[in-house]
Amino acid sequence: MTAVLETPPAPSPSEALLADLAGVSGRRKLKNLVMTILMGASLVVILIVIVLVLVTVIGKGWSIVASSFPDWFTTDIPLSPRRPGPGMKAAIIGTIVTTVTATAIAVPLGIAGAVYLNEYGKQNVFARILRFFTSVMAGVPSIVMGLFIYVFWVVPRGTDGLNGFSGALALACLMLPIIVRSTEEMLKLVPQNLRDASYALGATSSRTTLTVVIPKASPGIISGALLAIARAAGETAPLIFTIGAAKASNWNPFSGTNTSLSLQIYANAKESFANANERAWGSALTLITLAVLFTIAARILSARISRGSAS
Amino acid sequence: MALTISDLRSKRQVGDRVFRSATLAGGAAILLILALIAYTITNKSTLIFRTAGLDFFTEKRWAPSADKPVFGALSFIFGTAVTATIAIVLAVPVSLGLALFTTQVAPKWLKKPLVALTDMVAVVPSVVFGLWGIIYLAPKLIGFFKNMHNWFGDWPILGSLFGKASAGRTFMTAGLILAVMITPIITSIAREVIETTPQTDCDGALALGATRWEMITGAVIPHSAGGTVGGVMLGLGRAMGETIAAALVIGSSPTITANLFSAGDSLPSVIAFQWGEATSAEKRSALIAMGLTLFVLTLLVNFAATAVVSRAMRRMQGAS
Numbered sequence: 338m339t340a341v342l343e344t345p346p347a348p349s350p351s352e353a354l355l356a357d358l359a360g361v362s363g364r365r366k367l368k369n370l371v372m373t374i375l376m377g378a379s380l381v382v383i384l385i386v387i388v389l390v391l392v393t394v395i396g397k398g399w400s401i402v403a404s405s406f407p408d409w410f411t412t413d414i415p416l417s418p419r420r421p422g423p424g425m426k427a428a429i430i431g432t433i434v435t436t437v438t439a440t441a442i443a444v445p446l447g448i449a450g451a452v453y454l455n456e457y458g459k460q461n462v463f464a465r466i467l468r469f470f471t472s473v474m475a476g477v478p479s480i481v482m483g484l485f486i487y488v489f490w491v492v493p494r495g496t497d498g499l500n501g502f503s504g505a506l507a508l509a510c511l512m513l514p515i516i517v518r519s520t521e522e523m524l525k526l527v528p529q530n531l532r533d534a535s536y537a538l539g540a541t542s543s544r545t546t547l548t549v550v551i552p553k554a555s556p557g558i559i560s561g562a563l564l565a566i567a568r569a570a571g572e573t574a575p576l577i578f579t580i581g582a583a584k585a586s587n588w589n590p591f592s593g594t595n596t597s598l599s600l601q602i603y604a605n606a607k608e609s610f611a612n613a614n615e616r617a618w619g620s621a622l623t624l625i626t627l628a629v630l631f632t633i634a635a636r637i638l639s640a641r642i643s644r645g646s647a648s
Numbered sequence: 649m650a651l652t653i654s655d656l657r658s659k660r661q662v663g664d665r666v667f668r669s670a671t672l673a674g675g676a677a678i679l680l681i682l683a684l685i686a687y688t689i690t691n692k693s694t695l696i697f698r699t700a701g702l703d704f705f706t707e708k709r710w711a712p713s714a715d716k717p718v719f720g721a722l723s724f725i726f727g728t729a730v731t732a733t734i735a736i737v738l739a740v741p742v743s744l745g746l747a748l749f750t751t752q753v754a755p756k757w758l759k760k761p762l763v764a765l766t767d768m769v770a771v772v773p774s775v776v777f778g779l780w781g782i783i784y785l786a787p788k789l790i791g792f793f794k795n796m797h798n799w800f801g802d803w804p805i806l807g808s809l810f811g812k813a814s815a816g817r818t819f820m821t822a823g824l825i826l827a828v829m830i831t832p833i834i835t836s837i838a839r840e841v842i843e844t845t846p847q848t849d850c851d852g853a854l855a856l857g858a859t860r861w862e863m864i865t866g867a868v869i870p871h872s873a874g875g876t877v878g879g880v881m882l883g884l885g886r887a888m889g890e891t892i893a894a895a896l897v898i899g900s901s902p903t904i905t906a907n908l909f910s911a912g913d914s915l916p917s918v919i920a921f922q923w924g925e926a927t928s929a930e931k932r933s934a935l936i937a938m939g940l941t942l943f944v945l946t947l948l949v950n951f952a953a954t955a956v957v958s959r960a961m962r963r964m965q966g967a968s
Contacts, residue, residue: 355854355859355860358770360857361857361859364851365859365862366859368859368861369776369859369860369861369862370859372860372864373753373860373861376745376746376749376752377749377753378745379741379742379743379744379745379749380745380746380749380762382742383746383764383765383766383769383828383869386769386828387756387765387769387772388779389780389784390772390776390780391772393780393781393784394776394780407850415797417862429652437799444675445674445675447673449671449673449674450669450674450675450677450678451672451674452671453668453672453674454675454677454873456671457668457671457672458672458675461954465678466673466679467675467678468678469954469958470678470679470682471678471956472941472950472954472957472958473682473947473951474678474681474682474953475949475950476882476885476889476946476947476949476953477682477685477889477946477950478887478889478890478916478941478942478943479889479891480770480889480891480916480919480920481689481889481939481941481942481943481946482685482937484689484919484936485681485684485685485689486687487694488689488691488936489684489688490967492844492883509943513677513678513681514678515677516659517675524858541660541661541663541664542664542667542668543663543664543666543667543756547667547668553745561767564668567762567771570773570776571775571776572773572774573773573774573775573891573892574892574920576890576918577875577920577923577924578923590783595847599773599775599892602773602775602776602778603892603895603896604897605784606775606778606779607782609895617779617783618779618783621775621776621779623773624773624776625773626899628771634921642946
């Protein structure tokens with residue numbers, strides 16, 4: 338029992354009490370055991386699924402990426418899905434172009450919105466409404482975002498409207514609420530006395546926010562933004578209506594149709610040709626690897642920034 | 649031309665006001681985008697509502713390329729409801745089990761890896777699940793569906809649900825994939841609300857001689873039920889709107905049937921699948937109207953979910 342007293346805020350309930358089943362009837366013991374096993378079983382279920390997915394993607398994807406090593410990254414997509422062979426350069430470039438453009442739109446807007454919520458609006462009526470609709474917007478299906486940008490942005494521009502920038506707009510709509518929410522959470526964690534100290538030195542509220550609050554919260558803001566970027570990079574539905582169907586690489590987001598890894602996975606998975614399916618697996622592996630690389634780069638970046646602001 | 653202190657002050661105040669307005673604009677962008685979505689999509693749907701009227705929602709037939717084209721959304725609404733229901737029925741027990749296992753059963757060192765595992769499922773893009781579903785899972789499921797039909801085909805209710813299976817791409821396949829995709833959402837929200845259970849409640853239950861499971865049903869579940877319901881509703885909203893994975897594995901043939909092992913179609917999936925072939929203004933309008941339907945449905949679910957979650961969170965913060 339002393340173990341309980343020594344660690345009162347322990348997150349797991351006292352092991353001593355849990356282990357002490359003396360005087361507990363057999364039926365209750367059995368129920369407890371069965372339920373514990375069922376809880377463990379749900380872990381096994383999800384473990385099996387994720388391992389199966391990853392093993393299949395890595396196994397099938399690796400064989401095409403590795404067997405055509407540099408070509409996979411340096412040649413464009415074959416014009417006919419029937420044709421064998423590598424080439425996802427266009428899709429890799431498209432994913433980078435659209436995601437980077439979307440990030441450039443959504444991150445500043447999202448941080449601004451979160452700064453308003455946490456530093457100015459706080460609990461006033463408008464801020465509360467805004468917070469509510471941010472949650473609601475986070476739940477709007479990505480395909481609706483795609484339709485919206487199609488109707489609002491692509492249609493008025495005709496066929497010129499199908500380009501990387503339109504796709505980026507749709508992705509930005511998707512990222513915005515995620516960034517607002519995660520950034521506000523991070524701003525909340527900045528201690529009030531830092532702001533007070535800054536005001537006491539004569540800084541204005543804008544200066545305080547820009548030079549004290551945001552730098553302090555930046556590692557958290559960056560990792561939140563990265564989650565949104567990873568989500569956007571994997572999205573397919575908003576791009577179907579907005580970026581066209583290019584097979585050649587295009588670095589320019591503002592003119593010409595484009596493509597993306599996610600779109601290529603979708604298109605090649607639908608085909609019945611084995612060659613197309615192979616390319617789909619390769620693209621899936623590339624997309625997942627890209628997302629992991631993004632995340633690792635961000636971790637290093639945010640660690641460096643937090644070290645810098647600490648010293 | 650020396651600046652006086654009041655000059656400086658007013659200059660700084662202007663800068664401050666500009667900055668404040670800029671942040672306000674960032675926030676207002678969200679409201680603006682939501683309003684624009686509602687306006688533009690409704691606007692583009694009017695064409696189909698003018699020709700088909702409200703029959704659009706009750707018409708079963710979908711024959712866009714017939715001589716006299718018929719546009720009915722009912723079978724797609726049905727498919728959305730069926731796949732989302734399957735997903736919820738399958739995902740909720742697994743998510744709750746996983747959340748309870750992570751917070752109540754697992755030893756401390758295992759917690760972080762378990763959370764990371766759940767997050768990893770969320771990181772896999774939906775199109776990758778779709779690819780896996782169509783090429784790997786669906787062919788393997790045909791046999792399983794046939795077995796289920798043989799075992800339960802004669803049972804009263806299960807018999808009609810587990811009908812004859814003709815292919816691997818069915819309502820059930822889509823429901824399964826959706827279930828995997830919404831599990832991390834429900835799990836992470838359930839985990840968060842479960843963790844707000846006061847330690848004293850758990851200790852009290854154990855001190856009264858409860859087993860772990862009795863402690864969970866007596867102390868943890870009553871405390872976290874509200875928030876968890878909200879999490880499940882968020883999962884439901886996601887399952888309804890998830891497009892690409894469902895589009896790849898649902899079979900894309902609009903059907904209304906009780907047989908879960910039949911190919912079907914759903915709102916988001918038909919929009920994605922038929923967009924490329926939609927050249928007539930009417931068909932485009934019909935597909936956009938389905939997007940509007942989906943938007944309104946998910947909006948309602950998310951309104952309710954957000955309200956439930958935020959109320960539960962407030963109550964719990966007040967209680968502790």
